[in-house]
Amino acid sequence: MRILQIGAGGVGSSAALIAARRDFFEHYLIADYDGARATGLAARIGDERFAGIALDASSADAVAEACRAHGITHVLNVAGCGTGLFASCPATASVCFAPGSVTAPSTARPRR
16 A cells, blocks of 8 residues: 655644554655655654655646656545645545545535
8 A cells, every 4th residue: 555645734744653653554655735844754754664745735637646656546635624725625636546446535525
């Protein structure tokens, strides 16, 4: 399993630190609009399975390219809705997966 985590803030840091204690995946890519925050979190974890990249997740094309380039099989969105990157919760990450693949957003679309 090769995971792309979108977001390296508070929730993203917690998710990555919990994932570091697990052994069910081979690669965990942390992506954030602020690339230094993503790479810093990966370095803090200190596990060779983790890496960080700069990524504007509001661009479906950028997310799809990151998925292809890193052989991503699963996406975890911990960037949040309505703050910073997203005005709502687009399923942008699903563009790089074949039917039947799994995306796991950690947030729900806010009620209006």
